Amino acid sequence: MYVAVKGGERAIENAHRLLADKRRGDQSVPEVTLDQISEQLGLAVDRVMSEGSLYDRELASLAIKQARGDLIEAIFLVRAFRATMPRFGASEPVDTGAMRVQRRVSSTFKDIPGGQILGPTFDYTHRLLDPSLAQGFVPEAPATADASTAPTPRVTDILGRDGLIESSPQAEDGASVGDLTREPLNFPADRDLRLQNLARGDEGFLLAMGYSTQRGYGRNHPFAGEIRFGEVEVEFAAEDVGFAVPLGSIELTECQMVNQFKGSATEAPCFTRGYGLAFGQSERKTMSMALVDRALRARELGEEVRAPAQDEEFVMSHSDNVQATGFVEHLKLPHYVDFQSELGLLRKLRQEFADAQAPDAMKEAAE
């Protein structure tokens, strides 16, 4: 329990004034602009959009600036902002198969239709600090090549044609799509809610959970069937218009994890799958999400639930960094009354302990 404490108004006001000054830093150094954040710290913006659960580069950039680069604080700001806006409705589900890919790799097949496309990636860099970036670096213009018009089908669709992988579960007619921003979470939770939870979940948490499955806590033998990043079109069935209108395009990363098989007396064995999807270029996030999505399907696939990553209540209740930071950080708010009662109790217990010891001490002194 914490109680309202009065008397700190002036201190609070001055603390925020000091914060504003510290946020700006040395004023002889140029102020960072939202365009600079959006263009040059793009992956931070992607993360804030994903976990803030709001696709808007400009708002995410503003949040990062306001939060002094503290991404969880920025995510908090974005979540608070979205709560102030009316919702027009839900989009048509995006078609990631029709993505204009900027990157697309598979670790399961070398020769995939459409090819392995590396795109802008940190992979194969040597992770050596580059002093030339310290100032005034002008990159070379990107190389170009003739673009093929060949489609880039999902690797899972290729495997699916031969029945080697389970097909994605289809929605029942008229089934509504669960939305954890509207209804409180109940367990067991269906896959739509789990995927929504993971999509906005903390990257670090999901990374650790996914990693734990690789280390044996709920092992599911994953292969990165495909990772793709690029632009997809968004359409929205607007009631006033009467048909689906184009809204523009967004950047997404998708990961299809291919996992060890299942089968039964009536079904031939086939690979199982885990799925990751997030705003922007968020490869680590979507790979982790796909590992955890697959682990959370333990119940449905008849696997024994033994590891934290397979426990949906554990994962879903702890994945949200805004909730987590709220509860952890509330510990620094005044708990004076609570603590006084604990202190009183402790003093009483210590007195009882001392009283119990006393007769022995007197006895020893007598001997």
Place this chain on the structure above:
Amino acid sequence: MAVLAHAEAGEIAARLRDLALDVALPPHQDLRAPENGLVMLRGRAGGDGAPFNLGEATVSRAAVRLASGEVGFGYTLGRDGEKARLIALCDALVQSRDFGGAVERDVIAPLREQLMVRRKQAAAETAATKVDFYTMVRGEG
């Protein structure tokens, strides 16, 4: 209309201004003043399965009615209400017999051309990062 959603408000406005120099645009009024809100973006489990809620996006919308009665709607990602209004105006004009052809020719077609050039450039840069596997022959062969 997809072309307009991909363009900047300034680009659409400039094209409409140029068009208005040749032909006087008809009087029009806001049927719905520009308004910002959210649309929940959906994906599908496995890419092709049951839908789920991925996260929201900011969206701006507006509606415009021409004096001659045509009603146009404008929807776009982001919070630029003026862009939504310009899209709505174009949508209304495209439906009108007198202006449809001119808007398609002088506003939408050039913006489509620009979009295609941008996409072609991006596709060419992406294509340069495609892996060409070759097999190293070892031993006596």
